[in-house]
Amino acid sequence: MDNERIARASLSRLMEPQDAAGLALVKAAGAADALRIATGQLSAGPALEQEITALLADNGAGTSWAGIGAALKRWAPRIPDLAPERDLATMARLGGRLLVPSDDLWPAQLADLGIQEPICLWWRGLEQLLPGASRCVALVGSRDSTSYGASVTGDLAYSLAQRGFTVVSGGAYGIDAHAHRAALAGGSAAVPTIAVMAGGVDRFYPSGNEDLLRAVCNQGAVLAEVPPGSAPTRFRFLQRNRLIAALSAVTVVVEARWRSGALNTAHHAETLGRAVGAVPGSVHSANSAGCHRLLRDGGAVCVTDAGEIAELASPSGEALPETRAARAAEHDGLTLEDLILLDALPLRSTSSVDKLCTVAGLSQESVRAGLGRLGLLGLAVSERGGWKRSKASA
Amino acid sequence: MDNERIARASLSRLMEPQDAAGLALVKAAGAADALRIATGQLSAGPALEQEITALLADNGAGTSWAGIGAALKRWAPRIPDLAPERDLATMARLGGRLLVPSDDLWPAQLADLGIQEPICLWWRGLEQLLPGASRCVALVGSRDSTSYGASVTGDLAYSLAQRGFTVVSGGAYGIDAHAHRAALAGGSAAVPTIAVMAGGVDRFYPSGNEDLLRAVCNQGAVLAEVPPGSAPTRFRFLQRNRLIAALSAVTVVVEARWRSGALNTAHHAETLGRAVGAVPGSVHSANSAGCHRLLRDGGAVCVTDAGEIAELASPSGEALPETRAARAAEHDGLTLEDLILLDALPLRSTSSVDKLCTVAGLSQESVRAGLGRLGLLGLAVSERGGWKRSKASA
Numbered sequence: 001m002d003n004e005r006i007a008r009a010s011l012s013r014l015m016e017p018q019d020a021a022g023l024a025l026v027k028a029a030g031a032a033d034a035l036r037i038a039t040g041q042l043s044a045g046p047a048l049e050q051e052i053t054a055l056l057a058d059n060g061a062g063t064s065w066a067g068i069g070a071a072l073k074r075w076a077p078r079i080p081d082l083a084p085e086r087d088l089a090t091m092a093r094l095g096g097r098l099l100v101p102s103d104d105l106w107p108a109q110l111a112d113l114g115i116q117e118p119i120c121l122w123w124r125g126l127e128q129l130l131p132g133a134s135r136c137v138a139l140v141g142s143r144d145s146t147s148y149g150a151s152v153t154g155d156l157a158y159s160l161a162q163r164g165f166t167v168v169s170g171g172a173y174g175i176d177a178h179a180h181r182a183a184l185a186g187g188s189a190a191v192p193t194i195a196v197m198a199g200g201v202d203r204f205y206p207s208g209n210e211d212l213l214r215a216v217c218n219q220g221a222v223l224a225e226v227p228p229g230s231a232p233t234r235f236r237f238l239q240r241n242r243l244i245a246a247l248s249a250v251t252v253v254v255e256a257r258w259r260s261g262a263l264n265t266a267h268h269a270e271t272l273g274r275a276v277g278a279v280p281g282s283v284h285s286a287n288s289a290g291c292h293r294l295l296r297d298g299g300a301v302c303v304t305d306a307g308e309i310a311e312l313a314s315p316s317g318e319a320l321p322e323t324r325a326a327r328a329a330e331h332d333g334l335t336l337e338d339l340i341l342l343d344a345l346p347l348r349s350t351s352s353v354d355k356l357c358t359v360a361g362l363s364q365e366s367v368r369a370g371l372g373r374l375g376l377l378g379l380a381v382s383e384r385g386g387w388k389r390s391k392a393s394a
Numbered sequence: 395m396d397n398e399r400i401a402r403a404s405l406s407r408l409m410e411p412q413d414a415a416g417l418a419l420v421k422a423a424g425a426a427d428a429l430r431i432a433t434g435q436l437s438a439g440p441a442l443e444q445e446i447t448a449l450l451a452d453n454g455a456g457t458s459w460a461g462i463g464a465a466l467k468r469w470a471p472r473i474p475d476l477a478p479e480r481d482l483a484t485m486a487r488l489g490g491r492l493l494v495p496s497d498d499l500w501p502a503q504l505a506d507l508g509i510q511e512p513i514c515l516w517w518r519g520l521e522q523l524l525p526g527a528s529r530c531v532a533l534v535g536s537r538d539s540t541s542y543g544a545s546v547t548g549d550l551a552y553s554l555a556q557r558g559f560t561v562v563s564g565g566a567y568g569i570d571a572h573a574h575r576a577a578l579a580g581g582s583a584a585v586p587t588i589a590v591m592a593g594g595v596d597r598f599y600p601s602g603n604e605d606l607l608r609a610v611c612n613q614g615a616v617l618a619e620v621p622p623g624s625a626p627t628r629f630r631f632l633q634r635n636r637l638i639a640a641l642s643a644v645t646v647v648v649e650a651r652w653r654s655g656a657l658n659t660a661h662h663a664e665t666l667g668r669a670v671g672a673v674p675g676s677v678h679s680a681n682s683a684g685c686h687r688l689l690r691d692g693g694a695v696c697v698t699d700a701g702e703i704a705e706l707a708s709p710s711g712e713a714l715p716e717t718r719a720a721r722a723a724e725h726d727g728l729t730l731e732d733l734i735l736l737d738a739l740p741l742r743s744t745s746s747v748d749k750l751c752t753v754a755g756l757s758q759e760s761v762r763a764g765l766g767r768l769g770l771l772g773l774a775v776s777e778r779g780g781w782k783r784s785k786a787s788a
Contacts, residue, residue, distance in 0.1 A: 016734060016755045073757030081752065152677055233737035235730075280674030280686055283546055283698040292674055295689060295696035302689035302696070304677040336629075340410060343627035358475065361410045363467030 125221030141175025149255030159306035199232030256290030350386025519615030535569025543649030593626030650684030744780025
């Protein structure tokens with residue numbers, strides 16, 4: 001077992017997710033020395049402290065975490081709990097592993113998090129390279145989904161998985177569960193779905209999703225940045241959301257209340273410069289109020305089907321949605337005068353050129369030329385010396 | 395009967411709505427001379443032709459209407475039909491009148507149409523100044539509305555009318571009818587609702603809306619730019635839409651199919667720099683596809699209630715919607731450390747400071763200070779030497 005792996009396993013137990021001072025320490029000193037400093041076996045020294053302060057400033061991290069002195073006091077109470085070999089053995093027993101950034105399987109898109117990139121990922125599931133961000137879509141939403149939310153999530157996830165996308169979600173009840181389930185059913189990608197958990201992956205939480213999360217493990221992956229045995233606290237849910245956003249090119253909120261954790265995921269995506277989609281719903285549904293809020297605030301694009309989401313994921317046009325406008329109406333492309341003339345043509349009886357001039361308010365020349373053009377287009381027909389609309393144009 | 399009124403009444407029969415060359419002629423020569431030129435009693439002359447060409451170019455009008463020569467041929471077939479005194483008598487018999495731009499009652503906001511400002515308005519209803527654009531909202535949508543569209547339109551129109559807005563629509567079946575009806579019911583404004591018709595106002599069209607349009611006349615107004623007896627052709631519907639948009643500060647599309655005339659009204663509003671709102675709906679409803687299209691194209695703001703529409707109409711903030719976010723969650727404003735500490739506090743049993751340090755990953759100082767703050771906020775309570783969450787925070 002290499003030092004780096006042991007060190008990162010330990011650090012992920014000492015530090016809460018997104019402990020900025022800790023993450024900067026790891027970046028500046030390397031994981032092995034960072035662990036020695038964190039556990040008091042090595043002293044940080046002013047040069048390193050300075051480097052950490054600079055790293056935090058560069059990355060716009062808040063100052064509430066800054067200062068190695070405060071951080072050491074924060075980490076100290078957890079030192080007695082460190083048992084990285086035990087944690088790694090637990091993962092091995094569950095058929096899982098620990099991923100560190102130097103691993104081939106490490107999702108490259110997490111580097112976009114900068115200083116907030118997790119120290120490691122505790123990973124259960126396929127030993128399979130996760131596709132790049134452009135092939136991953138996050139579908140998120142409320143736990144208390146409506147039948148509308150369930151049905152839309154199912155359609156979207158199934159259809160995205162059929163198009164070869166990996167559906168990323170949070171393994172919770174409601175929208176998350178519908179997303180994972182439908183992606184498993186539709187999956188044509190190597191990794192059809194991924195669940196990013198707020199607590200340790202040794203336990204499938206919530207327990208009602210145990211069977212589903214087991215299936216996600218078998219065909220995809222279940223992962224977390226916190227070590228086995230960690231409780232899914234509210235703070236960890238909020239931090240977990242940044243991973244869902246960072247893994248995916250697009251974060252789609254399918255159904256969310258005015259205040260909802262799903263909006264937090266959307267804001268993470270926006271901060272990362274990732275696309276955000278929101279599914280519209282009834283204005284009478286409190287479960288769509290959060291989606292409409294995102295649409296109003298201008299941060300989200302209105303998405304109604306998998307094609308539109310695929311377009312957001314690959315804006316180069318490689319996955320353009322089938323255009324519903326393709327079948328143009330018969331009067332498209334007519335000049336103003338010809339449109340007026342078409343309006344003036346009777347449907348049943350016929351009309352003379354003189355009459356058409358009066359009704360349409362057009363000159364003799366315009367009417368004659370226009371009738372010729374409409375005739376060629378199959379929109380007007382001549383009968384018994386007069387003109388009428390063709391049946392096709394009616 | 396003044397010359398100007400007679401001339402405009404006549405011109406509105408000779409020319410189709412938005413006949414750019416005709417409108418430019420009226421602007422350049424005045425209505426009386428324009429009529430003389432249009433009817434061949436006066437020659438236009440090269441100076442006037444040049445002025446007209448310049449006017450058309452300045453206003454970005456297409457060239458398909460340009461050229462007085464072509465226009466004269468277009469108008470000629472309708473000269474025998476001119477009978478302005480008869481048209482004005484018809485209006486008087488119906489309790490209506492003809493409005494021209496110099497009238498006090500002329501809606502000032504129509505000037506924003508530039509060269510496309512109508513020549514006149516045939517007006518039935520209250521002899522009452524129409525409120526300025528900032529107090530007018532257009533509610534438009536499909537004729538084949540769903541029960542969802544009907545219910546949302548009713549809520550919006552009633553509530554807007556209650557707030558003193560004038561609800562503008564097109565007098566058609568479906569969304570239009572629901573908008574007029576609910577505005578009449580909720581109306582507290584001097585003019586609760588206005589119907590802008592594509593055909594002549596002598597006939598209430600469609601006939602199924604006759605009673606409704608009569609009620610709109612009694613409490614508001616029914617108007618058109620085409621003279622009595624004019625048929626509501628498709629072309630006139632499209633031109634009529636620009637009047638609905640120009641009268642109103644905001645055009646809201648409540649329900650519309652992927653291709654719908656309501657989208658045409660929205661595009662007119664956008665062109666005029668007016669706000670456009672779209673009401674979201676089920677992604678399964680074809681009747682909301684046009685609204686979602688507007689939201690996707692970025693031209694429309696997602697609106698879900700009358701407050702949000704009022705905000706669009708008066709962006710200065712005079713009509714801010716009641717903020718739904720006012721009741722903040724209990725953990726808003728907590729520092730990261732206090733949030734983590736709150737998560738770590740047990741709900742039923744109590745926990746020691748040492749235990750909280752380990753569970754939360756915080757130093758002794760942070761835990762002690764944080765417990766003090768959470769205690770003051772009523773989120774944590776001390777019991778039998780330990781700490782737990784208060785019932786209020788659960």
